[in-house]
Amino acid sequence: MTPPFPYAFENYPLAPMTLYKVGGPARLALVPRTREEIIEGYSWMVKQPGPKLVLGGGSNVLIADDGYPGIVIFTNALTGIEQLGPDRYYLEGGAVLDDIVRGVLIKNNYDGTGGLTGIPGSVGGAIYMNAGTVNGTICQLMESVDVLLDGGVRTIPMEESLYGYRGQTFCPPIGLILGGTFVFRRAEKDQQAIYDHYIERRRRTQPPGNSCGSVFKNPQNDHAGRLIEACKLKGTRRGGAVVSEMHANFIVNEGGATCADILALIDVVKRTVKEQFGVQLEEEVKIFGLRERDAARSA
Numbered sequence: 001m002t003p004p005f006p007y008a009f010e011n012y013p014l015a016p017m018t019l020y021k022v023g024g025p026a027r028l029a030l031v032p033r034t035r036e037e038i039i040e041g042y043s044w045m046v047k048q049p050g051p052k053l054v055l056g057g058g059s060n061v062l063i064a065d066d067g068y069p070g071i072v073i074f075t076n077a078l079t080g081i082e083q084l085g086p087d088r089y090y091l092e093g094g095a096v097l098d099d100i101v102r103g104v105l106i107k108n109n110y111d112g113t114g115g116l117t118g119i120p121g122s123v124g125g126a127i128y129m130n131a132g133t134v135n136g137t138i139c140q141l142m143e144s145v146d147v148l149l150d151g152g153v154r155t156i157p158m159e160e161s162l163y164g165y166r167g168q169t170f171c172p173p174i175g176l177i178l179g180g181t182f183v184f185r186r187a188e189k190d191q192q193a194i195y196d197h198y199i200e201r202r203r204r205t206q207p208p209g210n211s212c213g214s215v216f217k218n219p220q221n222d223h224a225g226r227l228i229e230a231c232k233l234k235g236t237r238r239g240g241a242v243v244s245e246m247h248a249n250f251i252v253n254e255g256g257a258t259c260a261d262i263l264a265l266i267d268v269v270k271r272t273v274k275e276q277f278g279v280q281l282e283e284e285v286k287i288f289g290l291r292e293r294d295a296a297r298s299a
């Protein structure tokens with residue numbers, strides 16, 4: 001059923017909404033223009049049968065070639081940034097993370113720039129993934145998070161026990177992170193210099209072009225990239241997708257790659273690393289549309 005919302009679209013192309021630029025359309029997309037429409041659209045969406053998905057900047061997702069057989073809601077309208085007090089801010093989930101890094105952290109010389117520099121996507125997506133680097137992650141900077149759920153908005157005080165390496169337990173897959181309260185600390189080191197340093201480092205070590213960043217999580221005490229490189233898989237191709245020569249944990253869409261091409265490479269990498277090192281790699285990228293279609297078929 002299509003709702004009577006002016007921001008509801010059937011058969012909505014998803015590839016342009018992701019950094020990978022692959023995948024088919026969503027059966028139905030809600031593209032709200034305001035926070036009120038997000039709450040209205042979400043409240044309607046959660047009552048519908050079938051799969052549902054929240055999408056931010058699309059920088060950590062891979063969409064199936066046949067598309068997403070359910071409802072997708074976008075968070076881009078949540079762009080608000082409000083200063084609540086000295087060093088305390090409310091940041092909405094659809095705000096662009098890099099805008100926050102440059103416009104809030106660097107501008108005020110707050111700690112945290114090192115962990116968040118160069119990560120594409122939205123604040124909400126970053127919170128959902130607990131995005132970051134060895135220099136720190138986003139949830140470490142938060143006082144509380146607002147999650148929209150079936151029963152309404154829940155404000156959850158942030159605690160260390162609620163998040164870990166590229167994940168968290170406060171927002172279920174069907175939850176929508178509306179935003180959160182952040183408390184920043186003034187830094188001693190110049191944050192602009194830290195930003196410039198890490199942007200330059202990413203330029204030297206990570207391939208440009210269409211990707212999702214690291215495809216696999218790092219196994220404990222090791223690096224997925226090191227293992228993949230040691231298996232001599234750099235440069236391995238399937239269709240338009242290639243294991244990057246620059247960074248083995250990146251699979252790049254060089255143009256015209258399909259989701260099937262990328263999945264085939266994921267499979268080769270996982271099998272080879274398991275065979276040669278006995279290590280089972282786990283995807284960091286979130287894959288949508290495959291399991292959901294299988295589930296619909298077997299229902």
Ligand SMILES: Cc1cc2nc3c(=O)[nH]c(=O)nc-3n(C[C@H](O)[C@H](O)[C@H](O)COP(=O)(O)OP(=O)(O)OC[C@H]3O[C@@H](n4cnc5c(N)ncnc54)[C@H](O)[C@@H]3O)c2cc1C
Nearest residue numbers: 056057058059060121122124125126131132176177212213
């Ligand atoms: C070149 C490149 C470099 C990268 N480097 C890093 C890095 O250094 N560290 C790192 O951690 N990641 C990195 N990433 C991965 C990615 O940028 C992060 O995971 C990012 O935080 C995802 O945000 P997004 O808004 O794009 O989320 P999306 O890709 O849109 O979604 C990712 C997941 O979050 C969920 N989600 C998104 N928004 C919300 C919301 N508001 N509420 C609830 N759920 C939501 C989605 O359902 C999905 O499960 C990189 C990616 C690229 C392409």
